Amino acid sequence: MESFPFKEFRKRFPILSEKIQLSSCSQSALSIDVQQAIQEYMTSWQEHGMDWGGWMEAVEEARQHFATLIHADVEEIAVVSSVSHAASSIATSLNFTDERGDIVLTDMDFPCIGHVWLSQRDRGANIKFISSENHEIPLGSYESSIDERTLLTSISHVAYYNGFEQDLKSIADIAHRNGSYLFVDAYQSAGNVSINVKESGVDFLAAGLQKYLLGIPGLAFLYIKREVADRISPRLTGWFGQSNPFAFDIKNVEYAGGARRFDSGTPPMINGFAAKAALKLILEAGMEKIEPYLKELSQYTIDYAEEKGLTILSPTNVVHKGSNTAIYVPNASEVEQTLKEKGIIVSARQDVIRIAPHFYNTKDDIKTAVDALQKILVGT
Ligand SMILES: Cc1ncc(COP(=O)(O)O)c(C=O)c1O
Structure with a gap:
């Protein structure tokens, strides 16, 4: 053709x-690339018995590729297991007050996003759904729903149901004008629609590997704007979110800088191998x-x-x-x-x-x- x-x-x-x-x-x-990368993990396990250094390198390479893809710094990317996990990490780290406790989301978001925010109601969150109109969300609905009580606005960049694509910068501007954070579920956009977190100004953005990113489930990335990450402490955590995981200090918590504080346990290594090859392919194609x-x-x-x-x-x-x-x-x-x-x-x-x-x-x-x-x- x-x-x-x-x-x-x-x-x-x-x-x-x-x-x-x-x-x-x-x-x-x-792809052959992802198949070979998964095999690379198996071969290294088979031949070396154990290769923590090499396995972590694969995960780090994947983290770097994702940062490049969305125009972020690598320190702004956390490694998580799913988009549900990414949203839960942010939801549990926020404090909901009487003055600012509203979460605004839309009925076009993937259901897990609704589940995550609804789970925060007993911590004081007040959940407000924007209703779609003919399977789209008019920008005016954000203008009328986000106000000085909104702590966070949660949207899908591209809708899972029908591919409806939203303009991140316009929504980020409305959110920020009202003092609200913007969380973006980019699982349906990453790999088919360009994402520039710096230009759009979003605060949080999550995507997994299984869809347009050519990988497998089990690993996802969470972008957190640098200045935002340093202001919030995770409540869903683990030793890889510490500034020095290998200090083996059980009595103190010292979070890593940037989004890395939102890393949790041992990363899924095999998924890291698949992710580094998959993302390289996307970056090569451009x-x-x-x-x-x-x-x-x-x-x-x-x-x-x-x-x-x-x-x-x-x-x-x-x-x-x-x-x-x-x-x-x-x-x-x-x-x-x-x-x-x-x-x-x-x-x-x-x-x-x-x-x-x-x-x-x-x-x-x-x-x-x-x-x-x-x-x-x-x-x-
Ligand atoms: C837009 C969107 N968000 C989230 C998910 C679910 O993500 P996870 O299973 O990684 O939590 C999906 C899965 O189809 C999706 O399409």
Whole structure:
């Protein structure tokens, strides 16, 4: 395909020679790079018996790559196990007062984010949900919901359900004007939409590796703006959050500087190996090329699905959406399974089938998937 800039990269994902994988909003395709990195861990364990230094180096390399990806300093990144863990770390470290105890979030956030904030009600948190309108959140809803009582505003950069993409800087400005922190769940944006934490000014940002970051579950990163990290103390902690974990000082707590104080126990080493290779691949391909290419695929998906008479529940202006295009399918889980049997991997959520390409996908992949979906829906 002429306008396909990632031809060489595609060869690094063996599954694509046999199947069509368009499920990056849930699990992206396995690359040779990640496979080899996981094997590297196994080989080192097998050959050396134990190699703490080498294993920690892999985790540190992954931390550095993530910092580069989102334009942060490495000291602003904590290693956590999941986005739920990242949000819980922040939620438990905050103090909710009568004057400033409100948490503003939206009904388009991933449910775990709601669960985390709701769990803080018995510590004084007052939870306020912004309701979506036609599967989007108008900026005006933030203006009217965030005020001087808001301690923190929690949003998804890109929505898991339909790929709705929000402008981080505008929301950060509204939050900060009111003295509120901004927490961003970037699990559905990292790897398909560019993130610049310095330009947008967000305070906290979390993302895992399994979706558009080409890795596996079990490891996630939490960005905390330097000046914010030094102001808050973790309550969900462990020895790796200490300034010197190897002091083995059980009687004192001395947190590390920056976001590292939010590290907890021994990091998941094997996930660190997978993460360093996965993130290297993303950085090599370059977000400046990946993002416009995926916007082009998004436009193609919307146009072709509309031509086939399918109902799209994503924003139809690609400026306001990530890679994921949600197509209305009442029995989505069943249809996901039927497509899987035909070698087409997409992801169902509630009443939609999500077509979520990555840079290794082509328009032909999307055409084949949309054709197959349309055939199932008309029952032929
Ligand atoms: C936007 C978003 N946030 C969070 C999660 C869950 O993250 P974790 O399982 O790492 O807590 C998901 C998973 O689908 C997601 O899409």
